[in-house]
Amino acid sequence: MPSVFTVASKEFSDIIKSKRFLILVTIFVLLVIVAQGTVYVSVSSSTQRALPRGFLGSIAYSLVTIMSYFAPIVGLALGFDVISGEREKGTLKIVLAQPIYRDMVFNGKFIAAFLSVSLAVLVSSVVNVGIAIVALGISPPPEDVVRLIIFMIFSILFAMTYYAISAFLSTATRRSSQSIIVGVILWAVFVFIIPVIASLVASALVPVSFTPQNITRSNATTFRPPEMQQYTSQMAARAQISSLINSFTPNYHFTSIAHYVLGVYAGAGTIAGGRIPTAPSSSASTSLVMNLFSAWPNILVLTTLTIVLFIASYTLFIRQEIR
Amino acid sequence: MEYAIEVFDLTKVYRSEGKEIKAVDHLNLKVEKGSIFGLLGPNGAGKTTFIMMLTGLTLPTSGSGKVLGYDIIKESLQIRRKVGLLPEGFGFYDHLTAEENLNYVAALNDIPKEERRKRVEDVLASVGLLEVKDRKFGGFSRGMKQKLGIAQALLKNPELLLLDEPTAGVDPEGARAIRELVLKLNREGKTIVLSTHLLFEVGPICDSIAIMNYGRLVLQGKVKDLLERLMAEEGYRIKIEGIGEVGAFAEELSRIAGVRSVRLEGKAVHVVAEKDIRVEIGKLSAKHNIEIVTLELQQPSLEDLFIKYYKKEGLSYA
Ligand SMILES: Nc1ncnc2c1ncn2[C@@H]1O[C@H](COP(=O)(O)OP(=O)(O)OP(=O)(O)O)[C@@H](O)[C@H]1O
Ligand SMILES: [Mg+2]
Numbered sequence: 001m002p003s004v005f006t007v008a009s010k011e012f013s014d015i016i017k018s019k020r021f022l023i024l025v026t027i028f029v030l031l032v033i034v035a036q037g038t039v040y041v042s043v044s045s046s047t048q049r050a051l052p053r054g055f056l057g058s059i060a061y062s063l064v065t066i067m068s069y070f071a072p073i074v075g076l077a078l079g080f081d082v083i084s085g086e087r088e089k090g091t092l093k094i095v096l097a098q099p100i101y102r103d104m105v106f107n108g109k110f111i112a113a114f115l116s117v118s119l120a121v122l123v124s125s126v127v128n129v130g131i132a133i134v135a136l137g138i139s140p141p142p143e144d145v146v147r148l149i150i151f152m153i154f155s156i157l158f159a160m161t162y163y164a165i166s167a168f169l170s171t172a173t174r175r176s177s178q179s180i181i182v183g184v185i186l187w188a189v190f191v192f193i194i195p196v197i198a199s200l201v202a203s204a205l206v207p208v209s210f211t212p213q214n215i216t217r218s219n220a221t222t223f224r225p226p227e228m229q230q231y232t233s234q235m236a237a238r239a240q241i242s243s244l245i246n247s248f249t250p251n252y253h254f255t256s257i258a259h260y261v262l263g264v265y266a267g268a269g270t271i272a273g274g275r276i277p278t279a280p281s282s283s284a285s286t287s288l289v290m291n292l293f294s295a296w297p298n299i300l301v302l303t304t305l306t307i308v309l310f311i312a313s314y315t316l317f318i319r320q321e322i323r
Numbered sequence: 324m325e326y327a328i329e330v331f332d333l334t335k336v337y338r339s340e341g342k343e344i345k346a347v348d349h350l351n352l353k354v355e356k357g358s359i360f361g362l363l364g365p366n367g368a369g370k371t372t373f374i375m376m377l378t379g380l381t382l383p384t385s386g387s388g389k390v391l392g393y394d395i396i397k398e399s400l401q402i403r404r405k406v407g408l409l410p411e412g413f414g415f416y417d418h419l420t421a422e423e424n425l426n427y428v429a430a431l432n433d434i435p436k437e438e439r440r441k442r443v444e445d446v447l448a449s450v451g452l453l454e455v456k457d458r459k460f461g462g463f464s465r466g467m468k469q470k471l472g473i474a475q476a477l478l479k480n481p482e483l484l485l486l487d488e489p490t491a492g493v494d495p496e497g498a499r500a501i502r503e504l505v506l507k508l509n510r511e512g513k514t515i516v517l518s519t520h521l522l523f524e525v526g527p528i529c530d531s532i533a534i535m536n537y538g539r540l541v542l543q544g545k546v547k548d549l550l551e552r553l554m555a556e557e558g559y560r561i562k563i564e565g566i567g568e569v570g571a572f573a574e575e576l577s578r579i580a581g582v583r584s585v586r587l588e589g590k591a592v593h594v595v596a597e598k599d600i601r602v603e604i605g606k607l608s609a610k611h612n613i614e615i616v617t618l619e620l621q622q623p624s625l626e627d628l629f630i631k632y633y634k635k636e637g638l639s640y641a
Pocket of ligand 1: 321366
């Protein structure tokens with residue numbers, strides 16, 4: 001009996017040899033290099049200033065920002081034709097004419113995508129961290145290494161969420177051209193539209209009565225007149241509302257997890273959605289376990305979404321007519 | 324009699340956009356082991372649907388069937404182990420070579436790694452693609468693609484081959500090569516089912532045929548029996564060419580019992596009769612002093628059969 005790995009190994013080798021995959025990984029690595037270069041320039045031009053928050057602080061922002069774009073794109077790129085492509089080419093008929101069960105084809109492809117996504121995330125993260133070590137001349141402390149590895153795991157999860165979305169579309173729409181269009185639109189809605197809607201709704205619901213002038217973060221914490229307090233609470237209410245709306249996007253959950261694990265605010269979801277006015281360094285100082293505990297709801301949402309979409313596509317595929 | 328395929332009231336109803344299409348409608352059919360069976364019918368007759376149901380690629384709405392003794396619903400995996408299928412409208416992976424594509428199929432059939440190379444080369448040789456084994460499938464011509472499809476079906480060394488439109492898009496020479504391959508495989512003991520809407524492509528090599536239309540059987544039987552039946556229905560056509568005074572001879576011929584018509588065409592006389600009356604014709608010609616040059620019973624062709632039943636169904640025949 002051939003196993004699911006017969007399909008998985010063939011699919012994996014197809015993906016990693018494909019132009020699509022190589023181009024994406026190359027672009028990503030180049031982006032990482034550019035981002036690191038910027039950090040390097042800003043650090044070396046002001047020699048007296050130490051790195052803002054050590055190793056993680058100097059790379060986290062670019063890593064999270066880039067990953068919040070890269071992971072969905074890789075997921076979409078690998079998934080949009082996973083079933084529809086085979087159907088269009090007629091290879092599905094050849095494969096299913098062999099003595100295998102249908103679910104093997106589906107599962108094999110999912111495993112292959114998981115391995116490829118993991119490889120892509122690993123390569124890009126290693127490049128990112130490697131450049132940081134070489135260019136900035138610092139080596140990460142053990143806790144930072146652990147945090148980076150955990151961040152990579154959740155990046156893989158995030159990419160798999162998008163893979164599950166596009167694999168579902170590929171199974172449901174039957175045409176790869178349709179599935180890629182719907183996938184990209186959905187992505188754009190999650191990244192650009194919902195965050196904008198979120199902040200519009202938030203500012204409409206909570207009008208701000210007072211606009212603080214010339215207040216920097218340092219004197220804002222020491223100097224708190226009543227107006228300032230009111231302002232802070234209004235901004236917090238806005239942030240809450242926009243978080244609530246943004247939580248309908250997978251991107252929000254990924255950014256939140258990244259925030260807890262690496263201790264930064266970054267990424268597509270919150271850039272447009274308004275930042276939560278707390279000091280970003282606070283989470284890095286708390287323990288990793290505590291951070292993961294705080295990120296737990298977000299982790300649960302991403303995992304559940306991925307599993308539900310997988311089961312939905314699987315069920316659909318098993319029951320579908322081949323032509 | 325042992326059957327490779329037996330189906331009972333096999334039915335497939337597709338539902339699309341609220342409409343029901345009976346692609347296969349209470350089909351009862353048996354295919355003898357060791358035969359070459361031609362499944363004929365116009366576009367949309369249900370041939371492909373029938374073949375897909377036999378291999379578990381689509382599930383019947385109702386009815387049952389057995390292929391090589393295995394139940395088509397519960398044991399389709401075992402069926403796919405022993406049945407080579409050339410699906411309609413199939414494709415391979417464009418970026419892989421012919422050999423790589425077949426290696427994958429071999430792996431899916433659990434052919435041990437060490438045997439794969441030889442098996443793949445054997446089947447490539449048998450369809451005449453060995454020289455191009457390192458070329459990518461994407462660059463193949465229609466005919467080459469079709470041959471690779473057949474090679475794929477042969478990899479598992481099947482007892483039964485289901486070939487859905489095997490000569491589609493293949494040039495006449497290629498089509499002949501495929502027919503010869505089918506005959507050779509049949510001599511090796513494989514049962515072969517061919518589906519087509521072009522009778523002349525495969526008709527001559529079939530032992531039995533079934534004509535489908537609107538998911539139902541229009542006609543089914545051994546080619547030999549069907550032709551005899553057609554002759555009985557349409558009459559036995561006899562062509563006589565002789566030297567001598569044929570006018571009076573033809574005149575008397577038309578009065579023989581069982582003769583339906585006599586027609587003169589130059590020196591030739593065409594007779595349609597209810598039975599084979601060549602002996603009587605011989606006697607009569609002697610009486611009229613006619614020296615017979617030709618006396619032949621004109622066999623109707625499968626073509627005639629096909630046209631007749633297509634006409635009966637009110638169909639045009641391409
Ligand atoms: N997946 C499907 N959904 C809906 N209807 C279908 C589906 N597949 C086939 N049909 C319909 O079922 C009928 C039989 O189609 P089928 O492909 O079995 O015919 P065929 O004899 O193989 O024709 P052809 O010679 O064109 O290959 C047609 O009316 C077709 O439109
Ligand atoms: Mg067909």
